Amino acid sequence: MKIGITCYPTYGGSGVIATELGKELALNGHEVHFISYALPFRLNHFIDNIYFHEVEMSNYPLFEFPLYSLALASKMVEVANYENLDLLHVHYAIPHAISGYLAKEIIKPKKDIKLVTTLHGTDITLVGLEPSFVHLVKFSIERSDGVTAVSRFLREKTLTNYHIEEDISVIPNFVDTTLFAPQDSSLKKRFAPNGEKILIHTSNFRVVKRVFDTIHIIDKVSKEIPAKLLLVGDGPDRSECERLCREMDLCDKVIFLGKQEALVDILNCGDLFLIPSQSESFGLAALEAMSCGLPVISSSVGGLPELVVHNENGFIAEIGDVDRMAKYSIDLLTNPRKYKLFSENARKRGVEKFDKQIVVPQYEKFYEAVLNS
């Protein structure tokens, strides 16, 4: 198949999934054309069958606001025509699905190119519901030839919030379990020189991630056992989190690493992964941690309970219940037998349910069904 993929190329789970999917499809012999405003960050080495097409933006003075959606649609038409694409697969509905729809309509006289939209999270649960977008999101979902959501939760939310009657298939996120695997980490000595337990959180530090909760958790945990918290990533709440650490006198226990590429090494120096989000359609960061053998302490929101099995590979608590999350952390970190079992279960769940070899064929099958529809 000849597939055009559009995603956000910078940090973020939807871009990661789109890029890793494209890489796997290319390895399976498909021709993959990425269409975006920058090279996806995980596309960092040459891979046969993968091409990148950059969306060029006009800087005409009359356009006070960048017209990205239109420029993207135009590039999609160009690539689809020249490369004779079979389908366009867009990740994150806003604005990619509407650009895809526009491109599809423009190409229609020549070819019935198919449009597949994958819904990832806040495109449905937050931004998509804003009055400026709600009608466009509903319309573009209804006009896509195939729609997938990354969890059952997100599927249900989409159907009810947007009154959609068309079918939406659930294809979960996935991970390369041979890459994200348990291994010795060179960072263990650096961050836990005295055998401290390491709790990890990675995110884009937006309000929905509730990063402050992780600081309250480490405060409680470190009062019971020697422990530290590694915070990976950056975003709007970072400065306030740093301020909170100073205020709580936790600067020696909380380490802000900022954006990092060496995630596997960092995850492998950790003992537990914290994801106390207020909204999380799937939680790819937690899956990557589980694949490295880290049990997860999560909130009970969105798609997280489809990933984390309470009392098996982690614990789930109500949003904001930092007392309980701390209690669960201490319980696991002070019980080596239980910890080992949870760690093995976390890895097993990643390998058995969410490995790329299991999930990518689901996308290929989905494409075939859409192309034959």
Ligand code: GMT
């Ligand atoms: O919607 C967002 O917040 C960003 C989006 C992204 O592009 O990274 O994250 C969502 O998609 C990820 C990949 O499918 C999921 O793992 C995240 O759970 C989801 N984020 C939220 O639902 C908040």
